[in-house]
């Protein structure tokens with residue numbers, strides 16, 4: 001068994017769940033490939049669930065509800081059955097605690113669209129067994145790298161690791177009017193602003209030119225010191241999944257991994273939803 005690829009997906013606005021886009025096509029393609037490879041399950045970190053203090057949690061609610069979303073018809077998500085992988089969730093808690101984290105289960109957490117939007121788009125017919133890992137609200141890049149590097153070993157067992165956040169994701173700088181007035185999340189009355197274009201390019205450069213390995217870990221943490229970072233991310237929550245992914249592909253063994261920018265969808269003028277895959281199927285580790 002080789003090392004499975006790892007995805008960093010930018011989930012964008014809630015409307016990405018209901019509207020067609022090249023990103024949605026790419027998510028589906030990645031889902032189809034994963035099913036064809038017989039994945040054991042998905043291990044996913046999102047952007048909307050962060051634990052306070054030093055802790056990190058793993059979802060252990062056997063029958064989680066879904067937090068409702070605006071601007072999406074309920075038929076697109078209400079009946080989709082989530083499939084929490086409780087055995088792997090408990091295993092992840094153990095792995096994280098062995099690595100020095102304060103990890104625990106959360107048996108009441110309801111899943112949020114950052115995660116179920118991606119699962120529905122990738123696996124519309126049935127959700128594979130899924131382990132949902134929280135982030136930590138201190139938003140320390142090195143902490144989230146280490147979460148990824150701790151769970152990296154699951155790639156060797158045919159688990160699919162996904163981080164769902166955003167490449168350029170600043171809700172305060174989005175132009176919301178066309179979505180609010182016309183339900184048009186893809187309207188672009190002007191080009192994106194320079195800071196968004198700059199940071200989007202910086203993310204692509206780190207992803208594609210570093211090609212996995214320790215270099216990518218360093219470069220991804222350094223992006224949080226990029227002059228345009230704070231414009232691109234008014235809050236750090238949507239960037240932690242990128243650090244998690246960098247940790248999951250950050251060993252020497254990962255150096256030279258194939259990296260694909262599989263799709264990219266701009267929304268709300270200034271939000272860049274880039275979709276990256278690091279690694280490939282059937283590569284021996």
Ligand SMILES: [Fe+2]
Nearest residue numbers: 011012047114
């Ligand atoms: Fe989000």
